[in-house]
Amino acid sequence: MKIKNKSFRAFESKNRTTQLKEDAIRYLLIVASVISVLTTFGILFSILFEAIEFFKLRSFVYFLTGTQWSPGIEDSKFGALPIFAGTFVITLIAMSVALPIGIFSAIYMSEYASDKVRDKIKPLLEILAGIPTVVYGFFAAITVAPLIVTICESIGLEASFNSALASGVVMGIMIIPVISSLSDDVISSVPDSLRKGSLALGLTMSETIKSVVLPAALPGIIAACLLGVSKALGETMIVVMAAGLRPNLTMNILEDMTTVTVRIVDALVGDQAFDSPATLSAFALGLALFVVTLILNIISVYFIRKFKEKYKVNSL
């Protein structure tokens, strides 16, 4: 037990100047911790106010449901549906790469691998997490995209050099460590008594994992997936470098598509006036991104807490 505030009153100094100094430092510390709260509100309000400016100029309903996005100077239209669709498709591709590989890697590391092997593999996966995203973007644009075009040509398909597939796959590789490390922590903290009970009943190792360990760890694994999804939605550099700029409402993953983050970067890098609808549209898209990732994060925190309460783990 730590000595908390109530008891610490007993250790107050009787010297007035010392006490004054103590109080000053305490308030300084409180001010510092308020800054983190201010940052979140700063992000929320700075995006919200500019987004409201945008919706004063353009229709909110058309923004959510319109299928035309053309932020030119004349006759500009801001229907973000194709952008949301592109983001969704690329996220889906990324998750279909990251989810199986991430979860099965976590299963291998926590259930099968010896400590020695685990100590060697974990840092390797952490390298994947430490590579800057701009590097992944270059890899997607220069190596993976041409590779996909060549492969598709050889089987008679036509693929774009900015295909959603290339950026999705590379984004999936980037997300593997996010999913594997959290899932690994969760699976490792499932109590060993569950495993031993199942093995004693004569179940094989894989049956134990499938029908006992994974169901127990499910809330944590769901949390890991949601974090992965929110990471994929907010990922910028890979899609800016490897995906297209054209809002394209299609399910063909070999065509080029655009995402929310690409359009934000595109709207803010140009030289337009700051109060033009084209620039302000970036903040409207940013608001959508903020709301969705915040909700995903809150749900994932909820699942983690549920898991912690169920098995009384404190280390997560």
Added chain:
Amino acid sequence: MKTNKKNNPFYDPSLKKRHASAKRFKYFALSSIIIAISFLLFFLSDMLIKGLPALQQTYVQVEVTYNKKSMKSARQSIDRKLRRVVSRAAIREIPRQMQNDPQLMNTTKFKWILADDQVDQYIKGNYYKLKSKDKNKVDELKEQNRVELRFNSIFFTHGDSKIPEFAGIKSALIGSIFTLLVTMAVSFPIGVMTAIYLEEFAQDNKFTQIIEVNINNLAAIPSILFGLLGLAIFINIFGLPRSSALVGGLTLALMTLPIIIVTARAALRSVPDSIRQAGYGLGLTKIQVVRDHVLPLAFPGIMTGSIIGLAQAMGETAPLIIVGMIAFIPDSPSTITEAATVMPAQIFTWAGMPERAYIEKTAMGILTLLTVLISLNGVAVYLRKRFETKW
């Protein structure tokens, strides 16, 4: 065997199948690890193959005439047939050389001069765009041993350039250092103070809970939204100079804050309570205990976390693009309010260049960035190992 099975009451006819399926499952899990690691290896070897050629650059030996004509128009100093073979940037330097060294006037010398980027690509065996006339000239020079590959020192001593063979990473490196200095100067004290407050002083009330939930959320917000914050608040409201290291550093500081808070809290938590109680027993005040005893013991852990946060900030690009740090910066910035660029942003700019020569520059830039990041992480691991105390 058959009788054995019949008499065995525990014999399960599906056992063989179940064991096979267990084995399959294990190999499936193993193969997904192997896939993940082979991605990493494929990626690293791809970068090495693409980037290492940029360590060398082609030089050609040509005759340079120093006279009044070439003082006025530098192109005149080199034989017309060879002009397209040498780098434009190198030719531009010639008048300055003559100013620095007046003795060169009216002489003709054989000098090794940086070759054009297309010649460089041709010598390295990549895709090139050379007129057949120029290509023959290069072949001719090569036969006379007048073409040489040398170590590319320009890459590390020059800033960005529109001429590929003359582009370097120095100005971006300096920009990165300035930006990260601002980041650390802001986020380290605030982060550590927040951690001390939450870990040592705060009671468990609504206020503390709000701060904690906030820190968790802050860590999960996509980095590009921090860029929007930087643009809307630091640039538009406070009027700080766009594309400067100051704005970039402040934006990154807000992003690094949660990492530093979380790791610093863990470090403080690992200091055993007996240390605190001994301090109180001797009559120290709360602040004296924290400042003189808890903080020094937790410091290595705090440093490790901060370095990891620093490494993450160093690789971040998206928010810096939004606050305009992708300007073309040929000269290194000298203050934090000047326009600057950072290494990842420089990589992004080069990746968008149409010339083939920039691909190897980009890959080399990536290798440089990765080297810096890996050494930072190495320092963090070393600190953790060196000062780790088991209580």
